[in-house]
Amino acid sequence: MESYVAGIRRVFLLAFCIAGIWSAYIYQGVLQETVSTKQFGPDEKRFEHLAFLNLAQNVVCLIWSFIMIKLWSNGESGSAPWWSFWRAGASNTVGPAMGIEALKYISYPGQVLAKSSKMIPVMVMGTLVYGTRYTFPEYVCTLLVAGGVSIFALSKPSSKSISKLAHPNPGLGYGLCVLNLISDGFTNSNQDAIKASYPETTAWDMMLGMNLWGTIYNVVFMFLRPQASGYEAVKFCRQHPEVAWDILLYCLCGAVGQNFIFLTITRFGSLTNTTITTTRKFVSIVVSSLLSGNPLSTKQWGSVLMVFSGLACHIYFKWRKSQRMQKSM
Template sequence: MEAHGVGLRQLSVLLFCVTGIWSAYIYQGVLQETVSTKRFGADQKRFEHLAFLNLAQNVVCLVWSFIMIKLWSRSSSGGAPWWSYWSAGITNTIGPTMGIEALKYISYPAQVLAKSSKMIPVMLMGTLVYGIRYTIPEYVCTLLVAGGVSSFALLKTSSKTISKLARPNAPLGYGLCFLNLAFDGFTNATQDSISARYPKTSAWDIMFGMNLWGTIYNMVYMFGWPHGSGFEAVQFCKQHPEAAWDIFLFCLCGAVGQNFIFLTISQFGSLTNTTITTTRKFVSIVVSSLLSGNPLSAKQWGSVSMVFSGLSYQIYLKWKRGQRLQKKRKPM
């Protein structure tokens, strides 16, 4: 009975994590698409300063992580010093900015698909730079994802979707997404290196350090000169309170979503978190398609299915690898 109770508790926590991640990030995706495509107020103006979203989210997540450290952090020493995140903070500022800016040139579903193909630059760098040899199934995963993203990019986008974009330009939009992935790769590698050097570093410490530097860099970028676009963004929000509210909710969703991601990783591991976040991206595309009133074509859905088939297969391969490692570690 006790084991059964533990199982039910674990299942309840898992469902809680899934609900939290899906709710926070799906709604954040809706808000991101709204802010990037909507015309606000009687003057029907677009919010052109999308990089401001990163600054706003940095500030909200910085405050959130500081509160969490004061409330929940058990270790007062041994964690990574705040200055150690300066290099990862640069790439974590530039990368997401490019991803958000891409929404001026491509649709939200296209951006989600492009950013789902993180394994492509990782494997290319691994093969060309480090001489890593991958297995045939891993190449199959990559080909499925690359083929799906490429075919989606080549398919004609509806005129209704194009009319919502600020400056339609598919090559530039996809290029920004792939640069976003490249910078993310450096960010993740640097974070792993910091965690290895300072094992007592908590998830909240990482969140605080990254968002502290992100806030500094974005403040310099947005307000570093008299005519910085940050001043225009703030003025726009004053004139259009609806946009300011959407931006605040966007940031809040990011902070809440990170809480659930940390909880999932601590309770169930990174593989479970990857599975949840991957399925969330697929649902985000479905939700975007339904809310926009402009459903994807059958061929576009075929491309989406290719991408997520590749991602699902990759998750399965990681699970199998984990199972084999567990068997090897078991005492004879």
């Protein structure tokens, strides 16, 4: 009876995590698309300073992680010192900035699809640099993802989608997404190195260190360099309070979403978290198409299904591999 009750609780906890991740990041995606494409006020001006969203989120997540550490930390030593995050913080600042800047040039569904193909550079680098051998099904999954993204990128978008973009330029937009993926690869490898050197580092410590350096870098970029646009961004928010409210909600969604991701990883593992976040991206594309006025053609829907079929197969093979490793132990 006790095991049955524990199983029911685990199912409800998983459903809670799924609902939290989906609601936080799907709504954040809607807000991101709104801020990047909407024309605000009677003068119908666009918010061109999209890098400001990264600075705002860094600040909110920095405060959030500091509060969580004070509330839940047990005072154990051995976590990574704040200065050790400077490399990961740098790549984590450049990557999201490239990704969000891409929304000036390509649609939100295109950006999400391109960023979903993270497995491609990982496998290419693994094969060329480290000599890693992958199975035939894994290569098939990668080809599905690469083919789907390519077909989507080469498909002619609807005139309505183009009219919402500030500066339509698919080549530049998808190029920025590639840089985003490369930066994410550096970020992940640096985070792994930090975790290996300081095993006692918690997710909150990682979140605090990353966002501390992200705040420093973005403040320099937005306010202290020549021709800095931070002051223009603040001025725009004062003149158009609606965009300031959207930015605040965007940041809170990111902080809440990170909480649910941390809970999912600690209770159910990274594979479950990957599955939830991958399906969330697919739902984000559907929501954007239905609610935000980004109609997709039949060919584009086919490419979306290709990408997420490849990702689903990739997750399945990872699950099978983990099952075999557990049985052999």
